[in-house]
Amino acid sequence: MDVSPNAIPDVVVRRLPIYARSLAYLAEEGVRSVSSQELGERIGVTAAQIRKDLSYFGEFGKQGIGYNVEYLLGHIRRILGLNEAWPVVLVGAGHLGRAIARYEGFRSRGIDIVGVFDADPTKIGMELGKLRVQPNTDLPAMIRQQHIRLAIVAVPAHLAQEVVDGLVENGVQGILNYAPVVVQVPEGVWVRHIDPVALLHSMTYYLAREEERAHTG
Amino acid sequence: MDVSPNAIPDVVVRRLPIYARSLAYLAEEGVRSVSSQELGERIGVTAAQIRKDLSYFGEFGKQGIGYNVEYLLGHIRRILGLNEAWPVVLVGAGHLGRAIARYEGFRSRGIDIVGVFDADPTKIGMELGKLRVQPNTDLPAMIRQQHIRLAIVAVPAHLAQEVVDGLVENGVQGILNYAPVVVQVPEGVWVRHIDPVALLHSMTYYLAREEERAHTG
DNA sequence: ATGTGTGAATTACTTCACAGCG
DNA sequence: CGCTGTGAAGTAATTCACACAT
Numbered sequence: 001m002d003v004s005p006n007a008i009p010d011v012v013v014r015r016l017p018i019y020a021r022s023l024a025y026l027a028e029e030g031v032r033s034v035s036s037q038e039l040g041e042r043i044g045v046t047a048a049q050i051r052k053d054l055s056y057f058g059e060f061g062k063q064g065i066g067y068n069v070e071y072l073l074g075h076i077r078r079i080l081g082l083n084e085a086w087p088v089v090l091v092g093a094g095h096l097g098r099a100i101a102r103y104e105g106f107r108s109r110g111i112d113i114v115g116v117f118d119a120d121p122t123k124i125g126m127e128l129g130k131l132r133v134q135p136n137t138d139l140p141a142m143i144r145q146q147h148i149r150l151a152i153v154a155v156p157a158h159l160a161q162e163v164v165d166g167l168v169e170n171g172v173q174g175i176l177n178y179a180p181v182v183v184q185v186p187e188g189v190w191v192r193h194i195d196p197v198a199l200l201h202s203m204t205y206y207l208a209r210e211e212e213r214a215h216t217g
Numbered sequence: 218m219d220v221s222p223n224a225i226p227d228v229v230v231r232r233l234p235i236y237a238r239s240l241a242y243l244a245e246e247g248v249r250s251v252s253s254q255e256l257g258e259r260i261g262v263t264a265a266q267i268r269k270d271l272s273y274f275g276e277f278g279k280q281g282i283g284y285n286v287e288y289l290l291g292h293i294r295r296i297l298g299l300n301e302a303w304p305v306v307l308v309g310a311g312h313l314g315r316a317i318a319r320y321e322g323f324r325s326r327g328i329d330i331v332g333v334f335d336a337d338p339t340k341i342g343m344e345l346g347k348l349r350v351q352p353n354t355d356l357p358a359m360i361r362q363q364h365i366r367l368a369i370v371a372v373p374a375h376l377a378q379e380v381v382d383g384l385v386e387n388g389v390q391g392i393l394n395y396a397p398v399v400v401q402v403p404e405g406v407w408v409r410h411i412d413p414v415a416l417l418h419s420m421t422y423y424l425a426r427e428e429e430r431a432h433t434g
Numbered sequence: 435a436t437g438t439g440t441g442a443a444t445t446a447c448t449t450c451a452c453a454g455c456g
Numbered sequence: 457c458g459c460t461g462t463g464a465a466g467t468a469a470t471t472c473a474c475a476c477a478t
Contacts, residue, residue, distance in 0.1 A: 010419075011447070017418035021397060035459065043399040047459090048449055055461055063455045063460045080418045081425025088417070099316035100413075105397055109414045110421070149424050150417065173427070174420035176413055180238060180322055182260040190423055192416035196317075196393055197326045199409035200305070200367065201234035201297050202227075203391035204327070206407055207366050208298025210390070228469070252437060264437090265471055272439055280438045280477040 012053045016076055018043055019050065021109075023073040035066035082110040087146055089172075091163050092154035093118035093126060093133045096178060100154055101128040113152070115142050119159075143170040150174045157181040164191075229270045233293055235260050236267065238326075240290040252283035299327040304363055306389075308380050309371035310335035310343060310350045313395060317371055318345040330369070332359050336376075360387040367391045374398040381408075 022042050026034055036047040054060055054072075057079055061067045077083065090101055090113050101116045116128055119136040126133040134142075142148065151172045155163050160179035167175060174190040177183055180198075185191050239259050243251055253264040271277055271289075274296055278284045294300065307318055307330050318333045333345055336353040343350040351359075359365065368389045372380050377396035384392060391407040394400055397415075402408050 009447070013422050014415070014419045016422065017412075017415035018399065020418070021415070022399070025398070037459085044401070046449070048451095049447095051459090051461060052448075059461065061460050064458045065456070066459065079422065081421040081428075082418065086417070086421055086424075095316040095319045099312040102312045105414060109418070111414060111417050150420065152413070152417075174417070174424055176416055176420075181242070182235065182239070184261070188427075190420045192420060194411055194413060194416070195234075196369070196411060197322060197328060198231070198234035198238070199393055199411065200303070200328050200369075200391070201237070201299065201326070202231045203367065203393075203407045203409060204298040204303055205230050205233065205296065207303075207391055210405075211298075226469070254437080263471070265473095266469095268437090268439060269470075276439070278438050281436045282478070283437065 008056050012056060015045065015049075015053055016080055018045075019053070020073060020076045020080065020082075023069050023076065026069045027073060031069055033066050034069055034072075036061070039067070077110075085110050085112040086150050087112050087114040087148050088150040088152060089113070089115045089117065089139065089143060089148055089167075090152045090154065091117050091136070091139065091167070092178075093120075093123045093128070094154065094156075097154035098126070098128055100152060100178075101131055111150075114146065114148070115139070139166070140170045143167070143172060148172065150176075152176045152178070153183075154178040225273050229273060232262065232266075232270055233297055235262075236270075237290060237293045237297065237299075240286050240293065243286045244290060248286055250283050251286055251289075253278070255283070294327075302327050302329040303367050304329050304331040304365050305367040305369060306330070306332045306334065306356065306360060306365055306384075307369045307371065308334050308353070308356065308384070309395075310337075310340045310345070311371065311373075314371035315343070315345055317369060317395075318348055328367075331363065331365070332356070356383070357387045360384070360389060365389065367393075369393045369395070370400075371395040 019039065022039060036050040040047045040050050060072045060075055088111055090097060093116050097116065101113060106113060113131065116131050116133050117136050117139045118124065118133050123133050124135050149172060151167045153160055153163055153175055157179045160177060160181050161183050164175055164183045164185060168185055168189050173188065175185065176192050176194065178194045180195060182193065183191060236256065239256060253267040257264045257267050277289045277292055305328055307314060310333050314333065318330060323330060330348065333348050333350050334353050334356045335341065335350050340350050341352050366389060368384045370377055370380055370392055374396045377394060377398050378400050381392055381400045381402060385402055385406050390405065392402065393409050393411065395411045397412060399410065400408060
């Protein structure tokens with residue numbers, strides 16, 4: 001995480017894509033202008049939060065009016081580096097990997113899966129939409145030749161760390177990890193974890209309390 | 218979110234499942250005892266953070282020694298309400314829903330998918346491991362009869378809100394939402410979002426900066 | 435020695451509240 | 457007026473640092 005004195009807080013960076021998506025939906029609906037209040041209600045965030053977040057990057061609104069949807073969306077896209085598409089490799093062609101490869105929602109949001117890789121010979125060659133599963137051994141060459149900086153990891157937990165090490169070694173700087181394990185990466189590499197079980201458990205915590213309260217209270 | 222004066226912060230609750238999983242791995246490896254330092258290194262959290270988090274719930278360690286892995290794991294499981302399995306319904310049997318239904322990692326962590334539902338008649342009856350896709354119309358009865366409190370939503374964005382409304386109406390109190398939209402729920406219902414595109418975008422932000430710096434610096 | 439548990443200090447994040455612009 | 461942009465105020469989360477137990 002960048003710790004420079006005037007760096008933008010990571011929480012803010014993580015909210016920007018949510019703003020962007022909500023604005024994209026608004027644009028599709030034909031909405032021209034939106035206030036921080038309205039946008040906030042859509043995504044469960046306070047109006048002040050949105051205004052403060054945006055103020056890190058500039059002034060995008062008009063007083064008394066609100067934000068022009070297309071204009072603000074364009075700005076946030078640029079801030080997020082989404083002017084052009086990002087090529088991404090996907091490692092792991094199990095049930096989950098295949099579902100990810102077939103998901104239609106990446107392309108339109110600037111994420112372009114350009115290769116799917118697996119170590120299992122029985123999976124090599126499988127067709128997944130326009131992609132075909134390639135052997136893991138071809139992965140380094142593709143990353144280097146196409147200067148790929150982002151990867152999605154969808155392999156079993158016990159393989160995740162070595163897969164990540166290999167990716168980083170070949171120049172990948174951002175990893176979306178679906179494996180249920182916290183992977184270690186060197187300075188300068190970003191990781192985000194997708195962890196459905198942990199999220200469910202963080203809800204069972206509250207539900208279990210409630211049940212308890214119902215019985216005791 | 219519970220706002221009682223002595224409520225446990227949600228950030229803490231969200232970390233507990235990560236601690237639990239790391240402890241489970243340690244137990245599998247045959248490790249008996251672990252210090253906050255060691256555990257922290259495994260999951261990228263400071264030792265002080267772990268000790269502080271645990272201190273909300275009691276005293277589980279031994280000074281000079283650390284934590285007994287099995288003992289602490291048992292406690293965290295109980296705190297999270299994982300003494301017994303939680304039945305969960307899954308709505309949506311597209312590529313993603315089917316991958317979720319087939320994922321082996323839920324059962325062993327107390328999450329038991331007991332039904333898969335879809336509105337699309339061509340999907341009804343599909344076999345997914347031991348499960349069979351059922352029509353959405355059967356969903357309310359199952360939730361009510363089996364007192365199901367948790368659901369996983371894997372439907373297209375434009376259907377997510379109405380699916381969630383239906384779930385909540387029938388008594389679901391916790392929702393894991395894979396649809397790329399922030400859904401609204403009434404007080405007392407929990408939602409967690411899984412949003413791969415947003416996570417990737419939060420990384421492109423940093424990668425784009427770096428690139429820029431490399432060009433200008 | 436080693437490593438927990440925890441008040442105190444620090445840092446980070448959010449909300450307030452209002453000047454000022456359209 | 458209505459709504460932004462933003463310092464200031466207020467909360468929340470993290471880290472420090474050390475007494476104390478083994």
